[in-house]
Amino acid sequence: MRVAVLSLSSCLGCQYVLLSMEEYFYTFIGENAIPYAPFLLDQKELPEVDLLLLEGTVRHGDDFRRLREARQKADKLVALGTCACFGGVPGLADLLTEERMMRMRYGEGAVIEGAPQGVKRLLPVDAYVSVDAFLPGCPPPEDLLQGFLKLALSGTLPSRLGATVCSECGVTSPPRTREGLRRLLSSVPEAGKCLLEQGFICMGPLTRDGCNALCPSSYGVPCGGCRGPCDEALLPPFQDLKGETLRRMERATGERKEVLEREIKDTAHSFFRYCLAEPLLRRRRPGGTATLLRRLGGEGRR
Amino acid sequence: MADLVIDPVTRISGNASIRLVRDEGGSPGEARLQAFGYRGFDLFARGSHVDNLVTLVSRICGGDSVFHQVAAARAVEAALGIEVPAAAGLLRELCMWGQLLERHAVSLTVHSLPDLLLPSSDPGLRNIISIHRVDEEVVRRFMALKSLGTLVLREAGGRAVHAVNVLPGGVVRPMGEERRSRLAEKLGEARSLLVETARLIKLLLRRNEEVVESLGEETSPCLALRSEGEMGLLGGRAVLFEEGAGERANLSLEELQASIEERNSPHSHIRVAEIREVGSVRVGPLARVNVYGGYGSELADAELEELKTQWGFPFRRSMLAHAARILEMIHAWEMITRLLRASPGEGSRATASPGGGAGTGAVEAPEGMLVYGLELDAEGTVKTLSITAPLQFNVGALERCLLAGARSAGEGPEGDRRAAVLLETAARSFAPCIPCALH
Numbered sequence: 151m152r153v154a155v156l157s158l159s160s161c162l163g164c165q166y167v168l169l170s171m172e173e174y175f176y177t178f179i180g181e182n183a184i185p186y187a188p189f190l191l192d193q194k195e196l197p198e199v200d201l202l203l204l205e206g207t208v209r210h211g212d213d214f215r216r217l218r219e220a221r222q223k224a225d226k227l228v229a230l231g232t233c234a235c236f237g238g239v240p241g242l243a244d245l246l247t248e249e250r251m252m253r254m255r256y257g258e259g260a261v262i263e264g265a266p267q268g269v270k271r272l273l274p275v276d277a278y279v280s281v282d283a284f285l286p287g288c289p290p291p292e293d294l295l296q297g298f299l300k301l302a303l304s305g306t307l308p309s310r311l312g313a314t315v316c317s318e319c320g321v322t323s324p325p326r327t328r329e330g331l332r333r334l335l336s337s338v339p340e341a342g343k344c345l346l347e348q349g350f351i352c353m354g355p356l357t358r359d360g361c362n363a364l365c366p367s368s369y370g371v372p373c374g375g376c377r378g379p380c381d382e383a384l385l386p387p388f389q390d391l392k393g394e395t396l397r398r399m400e401r402a403t404g405e406r407k408e409v410l411e412r413e414i415k416d417t418a419h420s421f422f423r424y425c426l427a428e429p430l431l432r433r434r435r436p437g438g439t440a441t442l443l444r445r446l447g448g449e450g451r452r
Numbered sequence: 453m454a455d456l457v458i459d460p461v462t463r464i465s466g467n468a469s470i471r472l473v474r475d476e477g478g479s480p481g482e483a484r485l486q487a488f489g490y491r492g493f494d495l496f497a498r499g500s501h502v503d504n505l506v507t508l509v510s511r512i513c514g515g516d517s518v519f520h521q522v523a524a525a526r527a528v529e530a531a532l533g534i535e536v537p538a539a540a541g542l543l544r545e546l547c548m549w550g551q552l553l554e555r556h557a558v559s560l561t562v563h564s565l566p567d568l569l570l571p572s573s574d575p576g577l578r579n580i581i582s583i584h585r586v587d588e589e590v591v592r593r594f595m596a597l598k599s600l601g602t603l604v605l606r607e608a609g610g611r612a613v614h615a616v617n618v619l620p621g622g623v624v625r626p627m628g629e630e631r632r633s634r635l636a637e638k639l640g641e642a643r644s645l646l647v648e649t650a651r652l653i654k655l656l657l658r659r660n661e662e663v664v665e666s667l668g669e670e671t672s673p674c675l676a677l678r679s680e681g682e683m684g685l686l687g688g689r690a691v692l693f694e695e696g697a698g699e700r701a702n703l704s705l706e707e708l709q710a711s712i713e714e715r716n717s718p719h720s721h722i723r724v725a726e727i728r729e730v731g732s733v734r735v736g737p738l739a740r741v742n743v744y745g746g747y748g749s750e751l752a753d754a755e756l757e758e759l760k761t762q763w764g765f766p767f768r769r770s771m772l773a774h775a776a777r778i779l780e781m782i783h784a785w786e787m788i789t790r791l792l793r794a795s796p797g798e799g800s801r802a803t804a805s806p807g808g809g810a811g812t813g814a815v816e817a818p819e820g821m822l823v824y825g826l827e828l829d830a831e832g833t834v835k836t837l838s839i840t841a842p843l844q845f846n847v848g849a850l851e852r853c854l855l856a857g858a859r860s861a862g863e864g865p866e867g868d869r870r871a872a873v874l875l876e877t878a879a880r881s882f883a884p885c886i887p888c889a890l891h
Contacts, residue, residue, distance in 0.1 A: 157466070157467065158467075159467075159489045159491065159890075160887065161511050161512060161513050161514040161515075161517070161887050162465055162466065162513065162514045162515055162887060163511075163513075163514025163515075163517065163613040163614060164514070165514070166514045166515060166554075166558075166612065166613050167612075167613060169558065169562070169595075169598065170599070170602050170612055170613075172599065175595075176584070176588070176591075176592070179581045179584055180584070180588075184581050187581075188460050188462045188463070188467075189462075189463070189464075189465070189562075190463065190562060190579055190580065190581060191462065191463065191576075191578075191579035191581060191582070192462045192463065192575040192576065192578060192579060193462070193576065194459070194460065194462065209488075209489035209491070210488055210489050212467075212488065212489075213489065238511065239507075239508055239511035240491050240492075240493075240511065242496040242508070243491065243492040243495075243496050245496050245499075246492065246495055246496060251490070251492045251495055252490065254495055255490050255492070255495070255723075256490075256716050256721075256723075257716070260716055261718075262488075262716065262717070262718065262719065262720065262721060263718055263719045264471075264486055264488070264719055264720075265488050265721065266488055266489075268489070288511065288614060289514065289613045289614065291611070292612075333501065333503045333806075333832065334503045334619060334620075335501075335502050335503055335620060335621070335803065335804060335806060335832055336803050336804060336805055336806065336832075337803060338801070338803060364610065364611065364616060365610075365616050368610070369610050369616050369617065369624045369625055370624060370625070371616060371619070371624050374504070374507050376507075376614075414501075415499070415501070415831065415833060416499055416500045416501045416504060416833065418499075419497075419499070419500040419501065419504045419508065420501070420504060423504065423507070423508070
C-alpha cells in the first residue's frame with residue numbers, strides 16, 4: 151500500500167510511537183511505499199495514497215488546508231492519536247477564546263506577517279472531514295498501533311468500539327477509607343488498590359481500554375483518560391464523565407457529590423483533560439461541556 | 453526578485469517554513485523561520501490543580517516530554533519547598549538521559565544523517581526509508597541507538613512517550629534491582645556502536661567541510677545550566693559564556709528567569725527569547741560543550757579532543773552540533789550506566805500540603821535550556837505559568853545561519869537550487885523543536 155503520515159498541530163508523540171515499533175517498523179517501511187511523511191523524508195507535495203495517518207489538530211487555516219487535501223488524496227484517512235480523535239490536551243485551549251489567548255500571548259493588536267487565520271474553537275478532525283478509522287491514545291501504545299496497522303494494511307479498518315480501562319485494571323478493592331477527596335500532591339495511594347475507591351479522581355470507568363491500564367494498574371496513578379471517552383460517554387443515553395465519576399467517588403469517600411464538586415475546582419483539567427473539544431460532549435445539560443466552557447471562557451464564546 | 457520559500461521544511465520536528473527575502477538587487481536580505489499556531493499551554497494550565505500539571509505540559513512535545521515533566525515538577529517543588537528523595541532524583545535523571553539519547557538519535561539519524569551521507573544525491577533518496585531499501589543493515593544500526601534511548605525511557609518512565617512515572621515530589625515507582633541490572637547489561641552492547649557512529653559523524657563533517665563553512669560562524673554567548681563536575685541536565689545555576697570574555701554571568705535559576713526577555717517576532721508565532729543586557733544567546737549541545745569545555749566522562753572527552761583540534765574551540769559552526777549530539781549520546785550512555793549501577797537508596801517521593809508560592813524549574817532539554825516559572829495559590833492551583841523553550845533562544849542564531857547559507861549559495865537558478873538544500877541543512881543543524889516553541 152501507499153501510506154502517508156501527516157502531522158497538523160501536534161506534539162509528534164504519535165510519530166515517535168511509529169518509530170518505536172521495533173521490528174515491525176522495518177516490515178512497515180519494507181512492505182509499503184511511503185511517498186509522503188515530512189518528519190522522515192523530503193517529499194513536499196502529498197500525492198494520492200491508499201492510507202493516510204493523520205496526527206494532531208486543526209489550529210489555523212494552513213492546518214485546515216492540509217487536512218482537506220489529505221482527505222481528497224487519501225483513499226482511507228486514519229485519525230491517529232487522541233488529538234485527532236477527540237482534540238486531546240490541546241483542546242483545553244477552548245477554555246479561553248482564541249482572540250483572548252492571542253491577545254494575552256502577543257499583546258493588543260499585534261501583527262504577525264504571514265500568520266494564517268486561527269480557528270475559533272478546537273475540534274477533532276472528523277468535525278471537518280470524514281474519517282475512516284480512529285486510533286486514540288496519548289500516544290497509542292506501540293502494540294495497539296502495530297495491530298491496527300496490520301489490519302489496516304490488509305484492507306480492514308478496525309472499529310473503535312471497546313470496553314473501559316477498568317476492564318483491564320488489575321487492582322483490588324480497598325476497604326473504604328472515607329477520607330474524602332485525595333490528591334497525589336499530598337497523599338500516597340495504596341499500591342494495587344482501586345484509586346477511585348481511595349478517593350482519587352480516576353477516569354478508568356469511562357475511558358476506553360487498550361492501554362492495559364498502565365497508569366492505575368502498573369504504576370498506581372489515576373487514569374487521566376488519555377485514550378478518550380468510552381462509547382457509553384459518547385453515545386446516547388450519555389454517561390456524563392464528570393457526574394458519573396463524582397457519583398462513584400461519593401460512594402467511595404462518603405463525601406457528598408456537591409461537596410466534591412465544589413472542592414474540585416479544575417473540572418476541565420480533571421474530567422475532560424483529553425476531550426474538551428469533542429462535540430458529542432458539548433451538550434447543554436448537566437455534565438455537558440457547553441455550560442462548562444461558557445462558565446470558564448471568561449468572555450463568553452461566540 | 454521573488455522570495456525563496458521552502459514549505460514545509462522537512463525532516464525536522466514540527467511544521468515550519470523558511471522564507472528568504474531578497475533585497476532590490478536580488479541578493480538575500482533576510483532569512484526567516486516561520487511557524488504558526490500558538491497552542492496556549494501556559495494559559496490553559498492556569499486553574500489546573502498541580503496534580504494534573506505534569507501530564508498537561510508533557511503534551512507540549514512527545515520528543516521532549518520528560519524534560520517538560522521534570523521542569524514543571526521542579527518548579528512546583530521550588531514553590532512548595534519539597535525535598536525530592538535522592539533515589540527519585542536519580543531515576544528522573546535516568547529518564548532524561550534516556551530521552552536525550554532517543555531525541556538526539558532521531559535528529560541525527562532520521563533528520564540529518566542523510567544530508568551528510570548523500571550530499572549530492574537526489575533529495576528523494578536522502579531519507580532512512582530509501583537508504584533502508586539499499587542497505588537495511590546501516591539503518592538498523594543507527595536506529596538501534598534510538599531504540600536504546602527508548603528502552604531506557606520505557607523502563608525508567610513507564611512508557612516512552614509521555615512517561616507516567618514523574619510527578620511533583622519525585623517518582624511514582626522506583627526501579628527494582630533486577631530491572632536495573634538487566635538494562636545495564638543491554639546497555640553494554642551499545643558502546644562500540646556509539647564510538648563508531650561518533651567517528652563516522654566526524655568523518656562526514658570533514659568530508660562536508662565546504663557546507664559546514666558555508667553556514668557562517670556564530671559567536672553569540674552560550675547559555676547552559678551548570679552542575680558540579682560532569683556535564684549535567686539539572687544544574688542549579690545558569691552560566692553565560694562568551695568567547696574572549698569567559699564566564700559573563702553566573703545566575704541562580706530565579707535570576708535567570710528574571711533576566712529572560714521575550715518579544716514577538718514580526719514573522720512567526722515563535723516568540724524570541726533573549727537575556728537582558730546581553731541579547732541573543734545560543735543554547736543546546738554546542739552551547740553546552742562551549743560552556744563546560746568537556747563532558748566529564750572519559751569516552752566522550754576522548755572523542756572531543758580530535759574535534760577541538762580540527763575545528764578550533766569554542767565551536768562556532770552550527771553543523772558541529774551534530775558532532776556534539778553524538779558526543780552527548782556517548783556521555784548519556786556513560787551517565788545511564790553510572791546511574792544504573794549507583795545504589796539508589798530509599799524513597800520514591802515526598803508529599804506536601806498545598807500552599808501558595810512561586811518557583812522556577814529549569815532543565816537542559818536535548819536542544820537546550822527549558823525554563824518553567826509558576827505561581828500557585830493556597831489550594832495548589834496554578835495561578836500563572838511561563839514556559840521558555842530552547843528554540844525561542846536559538847531562533848536568532850538559526851536565522852543568522854540561514855542567511856549565511858543563502859549568501860554563500862550564489863545567484864541564478866543554480867544558486868536557488870543550492871540555497872534550497874543549504875537552508876534546510878542549516879535549519880536541521882539546530883534540530884529545532886517547533887511544538888516546544890509554540891507551546
